Amino acid sequence: KQEVTQIPAALSVPEGENLVLNCSFTDSAIYNLQWFRQDPGKGLTSLLLIQSSQREQTSGRLNASLDKSSGRSTLYIAASQPGDSATYLCAVRTSGTYKYIFGTGTRLKVLA
Amino acid sequence: EAGVTQSPTHLIKTRGQQATLRCSPISGHTSVYWYQQALGLGLQFLLWYDEGEERNRGNFPPRFSGRQFPNYSSELNVNALELEDSALYLCASSLAAGAASSYNEQFFGPGTRLTVL
Numbered sequence: 001k002q003e004v005t006q007i008p009a010a011l012s013v014p015e016g017e018n019l020v021l022n023c024s025f026t027d028s029a030i031y032n033l034q035w036f037r038q039d040p041g042k043g044l045t046s047l048l049l050i051q052s053s054q055r056e057q058t059s060g061r062l063n064a065s066l067d068k069s070s071g072r073s074t075l076y077i078a079a080s081q082p083g084d085s086a087t088y089l090c091a092v093r094t095s096g097t098y099k100y101i102f103g104t105g106t107r108l109k110v111l112a
Numbered sequence: 113e114a115g116v117t118q119s120p121t122h123l124i125k126t127r128g129q130q131a132t133l134r135c136s137p138i139s140g141h142t143s144v145y146w147y148q149q150a151l152g153l154g155l156q157f158l159l160w161y162d163e164g165e166e167r168n169r170g171n172f173p174p175r176f177s178g179r180q181f182p183n184y185s186s187e188l189n190v191n192a193l194e195l196e197d198s199a200l201y202l203c204a205s206s207l208a209a210g211a212a213s214s215y216n217e218q219f220f221g222p223g224t225r226l227t228v229l
Contacts, residue, residue, distance in 0.1 A: 034218065036220070043222040044204075049217045089155065098162075104154040105154070
């Protein structure tokens with residue numbers, strides 16, 4: 001059974017810092033992994049999708065990497081801004097299924 | 113292009129009642145997924161519909177049900193509401209299952225906040 005864990009649960013950093021959010025999963029037979037952002041009380045915004053055959057994806061200040069063999073993904077945020085404050089969720093789609101298993105998220109606060 | 117839409121935004125019901133939540137997918141998407149985000153429990157997969165059929169179901173009791181209409185919109189019905197059903201219900205859509213070009217990336221709606229009193 002796939003389990004997804006995110007560390008840390010919460011993070012508070014000053015504006016301008018580069019930061020790394022971690023996601024680990026127990027079953028390496030995945031189809032893809034998706035990172036999302038969720039603002040309080042709102043839906044999810046897709047940030048990056050990494051296929052199982054890919055090592056990383058980049059979008060603006062965001063870079064996500066995937067290491068299937070070790071069951072890990074990281075989301076790197078460069079030059080953080082107060083507008084980046086949100087909860088970041090990773091979700092894994094295990095091979096042979098079409099549903100995502102979500103981690104419990106990392107609550108990020110970027111201080112001005 | 114319009115994203116995934118959900119209605120209502122908020123819904124307040126009492127224990128034992130039924131709730132109906134609605135979702136319209138992105139145009140061209142045929143798969144709809146429902147998730148429950150209860151306080152302290154994270155996002156849990158509920159149901160997946162594709163081409164009008166229920167394809168997969170999460171670990172929820174049968175009083176959680178739904179359907180997908182010919183226009184690919186979807187309804188989630190929750191019968192005999194219990195206090196612990198209070199949650200944010202999120203709907204997502206993707207291109208057809210097996211559509212290689214999108215790798216089934218899921219796009220989420222804003223959610224329906226269900227409160228059971």
